[in-house]
Amino acid sequence: MSQSPKQSAGRTVPTSADVARLAGVSRATVSYVLNNTAAVRISEPTRRRVREAAEELGYVPHAAARSLRAGHSRMVLLPTAHVPIGPLYSRFFNDLQWALRRLDYTVVQYGSVGLDPDEAARAWAELRPVAVVSLGQVELTPQGVELLKRSGAKAVITVGPQRVEGTHALVMDQAQVGRAAGAHLVERGCRTIGVVMPEEPGLEMFSVPRLAGVRAAAEAAGAEVLPLPLRYEEEPAGALAGRWRELGLDGVFAYNDEYAMLLMRALQDAGIAIPGETAVVGSDDLVIGRLLRPRLSTVHIDMVMGRELAELVDRVVRDPESAPERQELLDSRVVRRESS
Amino acid sequence: MSQSPKQSAGRTVPTSADVARLAGVSRATVSYVLNNTAAVRISEPTRRRVREAAEELGYVPHAAARSLRAGHSRMVLLPTAHVPIGPLYSRFFNDLQWALRRLDYTVVQYGSVGLDPDEAARAWAELRPVAVVSLGQVELTPQGVELLKRSGAKAVITVGPQRVEGTHALVMDQAQVGRAAGAHLVERGCRTIGVVMPEEPGLEMFSVPRLAGVRAAAEAAGAEVLPLPLRYEEEPAGALAGRWRELGLDGVFAYNDEYAMLLMRALQDAGIAIPGETAVVGSDDLVIGRLLRPRLSTVHIDMVMGRELAELVDRVVRDPESAPERQELLDSRVVRRESS
Structure with missing residues (x-):
């Protein structure tokens, strides 16, 4: 592939050919040295000469040109949705990116909120990633997957x-x-359990299976479950608290600690005793839960290490036809405090 | 530039040459049609034939190949730090990405937490972005900027x-x-004002100038200012509350609403009356502030629209030598509630 010099604001973008010329070596040698190819023996003085020439010219390898030459890229694309994220996801995301970089991948994130599944697959495919790791921000279709594979x-x-x-x-x-959460509330004697369902878009992937989980635990013990749609605002929380006794609820799984804070305030303002009249459980084990009075019981969630996921990505890239693996991404346990 | 078919899991990745062959047109025509080049007149039947051939083959333009041909890319790189983010930044970030896409840029984010400034510039340069918009996650050096420009x-x-x-x-x-915040506390009669300085890494870019702002307002009125380093945990907050009276503080700017919640709990547990003995002001105007008792006073922040920033990016890409513009990204005002 020939690369012509590119102009930028009057500058010439240096190419590997320029580095080769200055160092007095072939372009292949430049590529071997700068990509740390271990398979090829190159003397230390030559390596040094190439590195010095690259530094003098301000040359940086071009990830895309390299991948065009090699016929495949080292880019891993992580779709993101810029919704507010908590410490749990941010740590996981950082770990994953670091681990992929240590495996010599280039990691980019692609903000994909609001794209439909086929638009998203198309936009990702234009970047020719070797791997896409979608944590559920976009629901891929078989056509989208096929397009990515073809690309x-x-x-x-x-x-x-x-x-x-x-x-x-x-x-x-x-x-x-x-x-x-459901098993804990049942054990605390609850018979009619509410489950907060946030009305904000994008949270169904968490709220719907959580509701199913509460149901499974409650029904095994003969308790009743009531979904409670709620926006994260004071007024609807107050309205819900106003209907609380009429609904006959004696326990609630509040989706997470933030919704639990919202609901607890509304219940307390309505004169409902926690945990005496209603037990409350959140999730995520945030600091705010410990600052509430009564202190909030919560489901503590441990996510799998980003490193393990990075290794899975690498295994699949090396052997795309390998059998799908089942890997659990999280583990959870109740931390009981004063609200239940 | 010649492009050879790439192999992926036994598939041949279709190229624009394949599309041209199937549609019976030149590769240039394929490129004009698929990139919606308005400057070239191409009949509607030909356009349709090209689009159908691309669809049949599952062809997606290759962003990097296109930019190698054109000599410049349309990629805007946004460095990100995966720290927990609030609704304010997430909305701004989404707006910015949408607006850049409407201007026909490809936007990727690059997780840059923990990279030193020169490593970061090098990693970004490998992707050959036409623009980098760094919201302060990495402090660029002149060398890093030069490297990006050369790339x-x-x-x-x-x-x-x-x-x-x-x-x-x-x-x-x-x-x-x-x-x-400082002007408000002075107006409420505070004479010795504490300013919470989070000890978590990455927040100095916010906390240091905020402290300077409180100082400016307080000193103009002859009040004293005391920085209060604090980790976002119960124990250090309790220790700080224990020293509160000895420090003689009668007002505090708590960095943001979350730190304000942490500090208010510790002060209340230590028997310090809010606002009677100490006035408390947060920032960000989060829902949690309205759930606290007393309700939290806060600084409400409005950020500039992402669209305006996207337009600035586009102007500078078109005319890189244009004079630097001064653009204010935010505006703020105090929302007084019960805590001050």
Whole structure:
């Protein structure tokens, strides 16, 4: 592939050919040295000469040109949805990116909120990633997966309830968060359990399986479950608290700690005693839960290490036809405090 | 530039040459049609034939190949730090990405937490972005900017206190958040004002200028200011509350609403009356502030529209030598409730 010099604001963008010329070596040698190819023996003085020439010229390898030459890229694309994220996801995301970089992948995130599944797959495919790891921000279709594969993606890894043809599906079993909360409330003697269902878009992938988990635990013990749609605002919380006694609820899984804070305030303002009249459980084990009075019981969630997911990505890239693996992404347990 | 078919899991990745062959047109025509080039007249039947051939083959334009041909890319790189983000930033980020896409840029985010400034510039340069918009996650050096420019970046836009040579610097005047809080506390009669300084890494870009803003407002009125380093945990908050009377503080700007909640709980547990003995002001105007008792006073922050920033990016890409513009990214005002 020939590369012509590119102009930028009057500058000439240096190419590997310029580095080769200055160092007095071939372009192949420049490529071997700068990409740290271990398979080729090159003397230390030559390596040094190439590195010095690259530094003098301000040359940086071009990830895309390299991948065009090699016929495949080292880019892993992570779709993101810029919704507010908590410490749990931010740590996981950082870990995953670091681990992929240590495996010599280039990681980019692609903000995909509001794209439909086929638009999203098309936009990702234009970047020719070797792998896509979608944590559920976009629900891929079989056509989208096929398009990505045809564009060179060797691994399409998704997280979600149903497996899409051609992907490696991971399991983020949000139902177990609900099961843990439900089992705890039943054990505390609750017979009519509310489950907060946030009305904000994008949270169904968490709230729906959590509700199913509470149901499974409650029904096994003969308790009743009532979904409670709620916006994260004072007024609807107050309205819900106003109907509380009429609904006959004696326990509630409040989706997470933030909704639990909202609901507890409304219940307390309505004169409902916690936990005496109603037990409350959140999830995520945030600091705010410990600052509430009574202190909030919560489901503590441990996510799998980003490193393990990075290694899975690498295995699938190396062997795209390998059998799908089942991997649990999270584990959860109840931390009981004063609200239940 | 010649493009050979790429192999992926036994598939041949279709190229624009394949599309041209199937549609019976030149590769240039394929490129004009699929990139919606308005400058070239192509009949509707031909356009349709090209689109149908592309669809039949599952062909997606290759962003990097296109930019190698064109000599410049349409990629805008947004460095990100995966720290927990609130609704304010997530909305701004989504707006910015949508607006850039409408201007026909490809937007990728690059997780840059933990990279030193020169590593970061190098990693970004490998992707050959035409523009980098850094909201302060990494402090670029003049060398880093030079490297990006040599690699084809026409616009390097940074947000921060000091301008780096070669960049267009935007102003996110966090000091005004502090000034608003400080002026309010002075007006409420405070004479010895504490300012919470989070000890978590990555927040100095907000906390240091906010402190300076409180100082400016307080000193103009002859009040004293005391920085209060604090980790976001119960124990250090309790320890700080234990020293409160000895420090003689009668007002505090708590950095944001979450720290305000942490500190208010600790002060209340230590028997300090809010606002009687100490006035408390947060910032960000989160829902949690309205759930606290007393209800939290806060600094409400409005951020500039992402669309305006996207237009600035586009102007600088088109005319890289244009004079740096001063653009204020935020505006702030105090919302007084019960805590001050």
